[in-house]
Amino acid sequence: xxxxxxxxxxxxxxxxxxxxxxxxxxxxxxxxxxxxxxxxxxxxxxxxxxxxxxxxxxxxxxxxxxxxxxxxxxxxxxxxxxxxxxxxxxxxxxxxxxxxxxxxxxxxxxxxxxxxxxxxxxxxxxxxxxxxxxxxxxxxxxxxxxxxxxxxxxxx
Amino acid sequence: xxxxxxxxxxxxxxxxxxxxxxxxxxxxxxxxxxxxxxxxxxxxxxxxxxxxxxxxxxxxxxxxxxxxxxxxxxxxxxxxxxxxxxxxxxxxxxxxxxxxxxxxxxxxxxxxxxxxxxxxxxxxxxxxxxxxxxxxxxxxxxxxxxxxxxxxxxxx
DNA sequence: TCAAACAGGACCAGGTTGGTCCTGTTTCGG
DNA sequence: CCGAAACAGGACCAACCTGGTCCTGTTTGA
Ligand code: FES
Ligand code: FES
Numbered sequence: 001x002x003x004x005x006x007x008x009x010x011x012x013x014x015x016x017x018x019x020x021x022x023x024x025x026x027x028x029x030x031x032x033x034x035x036x037x038x039x040x041x042x043x044x045x046x047x048x049x050x051x052x053x054x055x056x057x058x059x060x061x062x063x064x065x066x067x068x069x070x071x072x073x074x075x076x077x078x079x080x081x082x083x084x085x086x087x088x089x090x091x092x093x094x095x096x097x098x099x100x101x102x103x104x105x106x107x108x109x110x111x112x113x114x115x116x117x118x119x120x121x122x123x124x125x126x127x128x129x130x131x132x133x134x135x136x137x138x139x140x141x142x143x144x145x146x147x148x149x150x151x152x153x154x155x156x
Numbered sequence: 157x158x159x160x161x162x163x164x165x166x167x168x169x170x171x172x173x174x175x176x177x178x179x180x181x182x183x184x185x186x187x188x189x190x191x192x193x194x195x196x197x198x199x200x201x202x203x204x205x206x207x208x209x210x211x212x213x214x215x216x217x218x219x220x221x222x223x224x225x226x227x228x229x230x231x232x233x234x235x236x237x238x239x240x241x242x243x244x245x246x247x248x249x250x251x252x253x254x255x256x257x258x259x260x261x262x263x264x265x266x267x268x269x270x271x272x273x274x275x276x277x278x279x280x281x282x283x284x285x286x287x288x289x290x291x292x293x294x295x296x297x298x299x300x301x302x303x304x305x306x307x308x309x310x311x312x
Numbered sequence: 313t314c315a316a317a318c319a320g321g322a323c324c325a326g327g328t329t330g331g332t333c334c335t336g337t338t339t340c341g342g
Numbered sequence: 343c344c345g346a347a348a349c350a351g352g353a354c355c356a357a358c359c360t361g362g363t364c365c366t367g368t369t370t371g372a
Contacts, residue, residue: 001328002236004158004245006361016267027317040363047319060370061316076271080158089160111172111287115232118278126274131267157359162330183348196332203350216339217347 008083010037011045012131015079018055018067019128025058025066045083052082071132077123087123088116164239166193167201168287171235174211174223175284181214181222201239208238227288233279243279244272 004012014031028046032039046065050057054074055065067074080087090112160168170187184202188195202221206213210230211221223230236243246268 002158002160002164002240002243002245003247005359008158009246029317038362041361043318044362050318051320057318058370059318059368061314062371063317063369065318084158087158089158090165091159114287115279115282118282119275122274122278123271126271131270161328185348194331197330199349200331206349207351213349214339215337215349217345218340219338219348221349 004080005084007045007048008080010035010041011049011083012076012079013037014042014045015049015054015067015074015128016131018065019071019074019132022067022071025056025064027062027064030064049079049082054078054082071129072127074128075124076126076128076131077120079128080123087120089119090116160236161240163201163204164236166191166197167205167239168232168235169193170198170201171205171210171223171230171284172287174221175227175230175288178223178227181212181220183218183220186220205235205238210234210238227285228283230284231280232282232284232287233276235284236279243276245275246272 013035014037017031017034018026028043029039031037031046032042035042046055046057049055050065054068056068057063057065077087169191170193173187173190174182184199185195187193187202188198191198202211202213205211206221210224212224213219213221233243
């Protein structure tokens with residue numbers, strides 16, 4: 001169904017909360033009540049984000065988590081990579097031969113990369129701070145130049 | 157893990173085969189041996205593609221499937237939508253309130269759309285014919301303008 | 313010294329996917 | 343006019359993955 005896992009979903013929500021006050025640090029229980037998500041889950045996700053280097057953790061009482069760099073330097077791609085693994089729509093990834101059964105006969109190996117890269121670039125173009133200030137973002141910038149169609153015509 | 161389902165994966169492979177000779181029609185068994193995928197699976201996918209209007213089916217002996225429009229007018233987004241449902245990374249989709257538990261408190265509703273739309277636009281920018289002729293595609297076009305970094309620095 | 317928070321796993325129930333199979337129905341060729 | 347080849351439409355099940363909880367340390371501020 002091409003959905004983000006809940007983990008990534010929640011993770012991004014949590015990160016945007018953190019990004020509201022970049023210099024403060026938040027404890028897991030605080031974020032849990034704030035976002036109304038179950039604590040164990042929140043905790044698990046924050047731990048992961050910290051381990052992967054997107055958050056800094058402060059242990060002990062009065063501990064918590066804080067962003068490791070300013071929100072405009074954290075892209076959606078960064079977060080998804082950490083939470084859901086590398087952004088790749090197919091198994092046929094570069095430098096990893098042998099994964100795909102088609103490999104030997106597939107004339108289109110490498111074109112998957114095209115797709116993967118398109119998605120990756122799109123997600124790198126959105127930063128955490130932009131998620132909090134939606135107005136800043138020129139939507140057309142992300143699309144294919146020249147296509148100025150009404151955005152509404154895109155879904156289907 | 158943000159992977160396409162196998163269904164979509166295989167579906168795209170099959171479509172590219174069809175696109176090689178746009179006017180001919182191919183029977184399921186033929187495509188199955190050609191792609192070395194199991195027949196029942198191939199059959200299932202082709203049926204789906206036909207039902208959803210991307211392929212035209214010809215019944216009876218000597219039957220088969222053919223593209224319903226020229227390959228340059230079929231986007232990767234079209235195929236994925238049909239095979240894996242609408243392209244949306246999160247449940248919080250427009251015009252469908254009530255799905256997300258966060259909804260009431262979520263200040264970022266609507267910004268998910270940003271992410272979803274970015275991905276959607278990226279995938280609409282790639283056509284089936286481009287998958288067969290990779291050289292035609294200016295990769296930069298898909299990225300954020302101004303960012304001319306070495307593509308290699310993108311993965312991770 | 314105690315309590316609050318983080319660290320790191322183990323663990324399991326539920327849902328989704330991948331894949332097969334079966335029973336029609338249509339159509340070409342002989 | 344008959345039979346084989348192919349499509350149509352579901353039912354069905356096993357295997358995997360995800361979502362979510364819980365438990366046992368370890369760190370640190372008051
Ligand atoms: S190498 Fe995997 S489908 Fe082409
Ligand atoms: S409405 Fe679903 S997370 Fe915001």
